[in-house]
Amino acid sequence: MVGLCNCLTGSFIAAAFVILPVLEQQSKSKHLQQIAGVRLPLYWLAEFLVSFGVFIIPAVLCLYATIYMDMIEYKPFAMQIRYLILYGVFGWAFLPFVLFLSKFLKSASGGYAKILSSNLTLAIVCINIITLLYNPEFGFHDAAKTAHDLSMILPSYALSSGISQLGSHYQLEKACVHFDLPLLCGLKPESKCCTLFQDSYFSWHELGIGKQLTSLFIFGLVCIFLLAMSESGVIRKMRIKIEKYKSSRRSVFKQIYETMELSDVDVSNENRRITHATITTLALTDTLIIKGLTKIYKGKFTAVDNLNLGVKKGEIFGLLGINGAGKTTTFKMLTGDCSITSGDAYINSFSIKNHRRKAHSYLGYCPQ
CATH class of the missing domain: 3.40.50.300 (P-loop containing nucleotide triphosphate hydrolases)
Known part of the structure; x- marks a missing residue:
């Protein structure tokens, strides 16, 4: 439930950052800055850094709202740092995605609604399906793991599962720390303390958040690459060549x-x-x-x-x-x-x- 709530919150916050770039395009503010000599890499870097700085503020508020709801697993300082790291990497992934999409949107409010609704729909559907597949009564554990790994390409799902796994890892650690693990695992190797517990929260193991962080980081790099490609003129030049080819066939000139x-x-x-x-x-x-x-x-x-x-x-x-x-x-x-x-x-x-x-x-x- 904590993961789902953070999925909703993170999506609402991050999608809102599409509004300003779209308004700047509509008012030609961005274009005037380009003519005035502002380099596009510097423009987008400033846009990202300011957006990221603003994004962190509600992320911290979400953390303290979670703690206020008496979620004890997120009260230790180390857990708060892990929580904010996950939110920060989510911002790294989702903000470039939003900035890239802003280039193709005509309406700020409409763009916000489209990004938010499509992102939440996909993430919530994946969360519900994977939760059902993990039910032991159905016997689809392997299929659930595969679906879980594939769904990591969705930033909101990665955030949701990461937050949930942080809490699960903390609870398991708290339960297992009182046992002599070498002795326990020798007598009962199928125990969760032996099969699931890991020292590092950032491992790629089932309860680690390594996969989430890696997928979010790669997603952010891909979006930055797409944004750079669109602004560098490569896509524009390809479109011009296609237009010229079509026009030559029709003698449009x-x-x-x-x-x-x-x-x-x-x-x-x-x-x-x-x-x-x-x-x-x-x-x-x-x-x-x-x-x-x-x-x-x-x-x-x-x-x-x-x-x-x-x-x-x-x-x-x-x-x-x-x-x-x-x-x-x-x-x-x-x-x-x-x-x-x-x-x-x-x-x-x-x-x-x-x-x-x-x-x-x-x-x-x-x-x-």
């Missing part, structure tokens, strides 16, 4: 102007000027160079189609067009708020795609 020709002389001249000149030559006169900039959403809808534009030093420019013409999308690509399907843009001769950080050092931006 021609879908906007396939029934009309550019009749504006200024537009035609600007297209020729940007297309036929090198970036080095254009950079002598133009601060901003947009060359063949294209954005295709999901391989079907072309928001920006082969845009060519140069803005000379000291000039002020704006984009004019009907709703859906791609004005906002163009600025999003220039500021790195969305990926570029093809083409590129240059600020003071620095490429948005290849030298984004340097290019953005010359850029100020107020989102729409």
